[in-house]
Amino acid sequence: MRVLFCTDPLVDRRPDRAFAPEVEAADEVGLPWSCVDFEALVAGDVAAALHRVSAKDELEVAIYRGWMLPLAAYDALFAGLGARGLQLVNDPAAYRSAHLLPAALPHLGEDTPQTVVMPQGDRLEWPQIHAALAQFGGRALVVKDYVKSRKHEWSDACFIRAADDVAEVRRVVGNFLERQGDDLVGGLVFRAYEPLVPLGNHPKSDMPLPREWRRFIADGRPLVEAPAWEIADAVAPPEFAELARRVPSRFFSLDLAERQAGGWIAVELGDGQVAGLPPRLDPARFYRALVAWDPRPIGP
Structure with a gap:
């Protein structure tokens, strides 16, 4: 398994500084990584975007951890990596199923507003x-x-x-x-709008901060989770196992919040490769969980 980080726009031989804690965590657990030029990829120059990604003789799973990609750019990344012997953990259809809310709605079903x-x-x-x-x-x-x-x-x-x-x-x-x-x-x-259990308000925007958690799902099972906000909160959501099995994606995030009227709802899905880590989720814990999962390639 290989992790792909976005290249620093000023120094293309190193990852974007925004992902420095994740790079450090990947190094700590021994996960190899490469850099992908986000700007070149979005501009449609796949060869330039992947010029620092070496080809593999045997098929290997790749997990992208970077900025959100437009659909066309993700398609190009998937194809370009495939030509180098790397298989993105989510194919383009899986990326759409969690990244675009209208595509996610059939999988969220009655568990969402x-x-x-x-x-x-x-x-x-x-x-x-x-x-x-x-x-x-x-x-x-x-x-x-x-x-x-x-x-x-x-x-x-x-x-x-x-x-x-x-x-x-x-x-x-x-x-x-x-x-x-x-x-x-x-x-x-x-x-x-569902009235949610309040924990406070954002200090800058005054946005209400509800009891909300982000859970990463890997091959239908919970991988790791943490509160969505910096406010301490020990009340974790229920499993939502049936919902997790409905989503046609190997790796996605599921945001869950507790209603004031009782029970929890699914706020939204996200592709696990572009979903940010919650502020109270230690990157080392996240990357240890990825190593323990160790997804295998699908198909020949």
Whole structure:
């Protein structure tokens, strides 16, 4: 198994400094790693992106730990590595199944809040948006695109107090669209807001910090987990084993939160290769878990 880190944009022979704790942890447990040029990959130059990745004589699993990749870039990475004898742990279909919320919804099933998806190809105009939100009545909502929210701009570009409040919807959604700009992925996603067990508020954005955990799943089984926030929290979520088995991905993250009304919900999925480590998850613990998992290649 080999780990692939993003190259430092200033020094292409070393990993991006943002991943330094993970690189140190990989070295500590003896996991070999290589650098992938993220900028070249996104620009479509696969040969340049992988020029520091040596070819393998025997098929080997690779796990990418880097910045989120657009779908086309992930496809190119998968193919380019395959030509070098490296098999990304998740194929492109698996990447989509967890990385894009609309693709994840069938696997989340009833374990996640009510959701409305409006693809960018449709008319994202106010009459259509208000019509789509009518099914929520006066419930509170959160808005995001297929991949990201602006949760750290909670009151301005994420949280909608009431779906039937025309002015509020236009204010928050308008801010979200303007600030996402060309980075908008897929379209708009509206999710019913579930009141969650509160732990506090973010010191900078004032975003409410709920009891929420991030769990990494490997081949259908929990690999490692930790609270999503720096606030100490010892109450871990239940197993959600059936949900984990439904997701057609070898390696993904599952974010779980406790409802004030009781029980836990699945907030979202993420591809395990681009999901960040929670602040209270020691990178060494994460990499020891990867070594213990030691995924084998699939197919010939």
